[in-house]
Amino acid sequence: MRPIPSPASSAESAVAFVGGTEMGTRVSGGASGDPGRARRGPFRPGQLIPSRARLEARLLSRTFRIVDVLTAAGVALALTLEDHPLVAGLWAVTGLVALRMLGAYAFPRKQDLLRHMARTGLALGVGLLAAAVALLPSGGVEAPVVWTLLAATAGVAALHVAWWTIIARGRQLGRLTPNIIVVGATTNAERLIGAALRTGEANVLGVFDDRMDRAPGNIMGVPVLGDTTALLDHRIMPYVDRVVIAVESAAQGRVRQLVEKLGVLPNPVNLFIDVGGPAEDDAALARIVAGGENELSGAATGARQAWIKRAQDLVVASAGLLVAGPVMLIVALAVKLDSPGPIFFRQRRHGFNNEAILVWKFRSMRHEMADAHAARQISANDDRVTKVGKFIRKTSLDELPQLFNVLAGEMSIVGPRPHAIGMKTGGVESAKLVAEYAHRHRMKPGLTGWAAIKGSRGPVDTPESVRLRVALDVEYIERQSFWLDLYVIVMTIPCLLGDRSAVR
Known part of the structure; x- marks a missing residue:
């Protein structure tokens, strides 16, 4: 596989052949006077985001709802302390239920801020009305209570302006809309792209087809980028969330061939079936994007599971840096004094979905003999390793800077160890074995x-x-859970300290 550029440069170069509008609206071909934009097609995220950094609007919406509930609970507690528990309860419960029922947490793609705030304002007005009804039996309106309710209502309204802005900005930047690649320059591909244009559920970055001699240059403006062999090595793939086969379902032999060929990809592969009209196409695309429609290969982690794993990474990595900070300073000083050269060694390695990431380690080899591509793997009594390097490799202290990779979201605490891009085993690229x-x-x-x-x-x-x-790594991916990760973390230190024979 060709080395993938750094995320910044890769995004810049990938934009040269991928594009479109985030909201799924059609772009007039060349009307803007930009022929490059017309060639890139009708889908254009604000920037290409690695698939590992993609977020789900649904989970963000749940987070917003929790913040609203906590805000309402705080106001209700304040009013309860002022001897108005009924007013507090009616305002909080009625307002929150109305927000949910009126769709204030739905954030449809084509709903502008004014429409969203109209729904929000109506729901909050219902809450105020319920509170006013509760105040009537008291025979009077107490000014502090009224001001508290008005201020709280204004605060929740301001939160919803922020919620809408976060969602809109995330969609503009491409963080909330998945990117897909279509395999098969067919009428099925036209239907899928049409669904994406109507709904904005996905950005279709390109089409690949093995029959390039009969494939058009583009389908509904989406460029045909090459055959499936080109797809396997394409530098756009780290930014692709799903590969969708759009071959007619009647061509079962061809579908089987494609599934077998694309099965080597880390990206999830789905099948789009030509059944029904536009409404059915839209629904099928939504299910594909959600990961619940005709998934043929890939081990896509559920969004909830991914969020739990990310939270675990942040907590463990932060605690690890606090505990290991003094040790890292001592190691850094020892590396600097032991041999000339930088303290850190940086190496491009494969990350999630074959993304190229820059992995940090303490330098353990002589600077002039460093091997960034791992053409020669480490061996016992390796003459390239320094005195300090032998110790920090044996104790795995050289890996501690990768805690920064974990905090950056490029790595996890637990997962398959990253291998150097182009790493060789016995003179043969390991990936080919x-x-x-x-x-x-x-x-x-x-x-x-x-x-x-x-x-x-x-x-x-x-x-x-x-x-x-590879077998052990795939076994872990299939079994991954919060508790398995905790087990691996707990077992790591005794396993490392108890293994004196492994070359590291």
């Missing part, structure tokens, strides 16, 4: 992992060791 090699990139790479505590540590210098590593 196992057909399922890229499957280990269906999850973020980890600081430690299931393979590490199962004995697959250090170099993979034989075809058998590569196959074992």
Whole structure:
């Protein structure tokens, strides 16, 4: 596979052949006077975001609802302390229920701020009306209570301006809309792209087809970028959330061939079936984007599970930096004094969905003998390793800077260990030794992992060791859970300290 540029430069170069509007609106071909934009097609995220950084509007909406509930609970508590529990309860419960029922947490793609605030204002007005009814039996209106309710209502309204802005900005930047690639320059592809244009559920970045001699230059403006062999190595793939096969369902033989060929990808692969009219197409696209429609391969992690894993990473990495901070300072000083060269060694490695990430380590080799591409893997008594390097590799202290990769969201605490791009085993690129090699990139790479505590540590210098590593990594991806990650974290230190034979 070709090395993938850094996220910034990769996004810039990828924009050269991918585009469109975030909201799924049609762009007039060349009307803007920009022929490059017309060639890029009708879909254009504000910027290309790696699929690992994609968010779900649905989960953001739940977060907004929780904040609203906490805000209302705080106001209700304040009013209860002022001896108005009934007023507090009616305002909070009625307002929150009305917000939910009137769709204030739905955030439709084509709903502007004015319409959203009209729904929000109506719901909050219902809450105020309920509170006013509760105040009537008291025979008078107390000014402090009224001002508290008005201020709280204005505060919730301001929150909803912020919620709408966050969603709109996320969609504009491409963080909330998944990117898909279509395989098959067919009428099915036209239907899928038409659904994406109508609904804005996905950005269709390009089309690939093995029959390039009969494929058009574009389908409804979406460029045909090459055949499926080109797709496997394409530098756009780290930004792609799903690959959708749009071949007619009657062509079962061709579908099987494509599934077999695309099965090596880390990206989830789905099938779009030509059944029904536009409404059915729109619904099928929505289900594909959500991961629940004809998924053929890939190990897409549910959004809730991904959020839990990310929270776990942030907590453990932050605690790790606090505990290991003094040790890291000592190691940095020792590396600097031991041999000339930088303190850190940075190496491009494969991350989630084959994204190229820059992994940080303490330098353990002589600077002039560093091997950024891992053409020669580490071996026992390696003459490239410094005195301090031998110690920090043996104790795995050289890996501690990867805690910063975890905080940046490029890695996890637990996951398949990241391998150098183009790493070789016995003179052969390791990725070519196992057909399922890229499957280990269906999850973020980890600081430690299931393979590490199962004995697959250090170099993979034989075809058998590569196959074992990949098998253990895929097993972990299929079994991943919060509790399994905790088990791996707990077992990592005794496994590392108890293993004196592994070359590291």
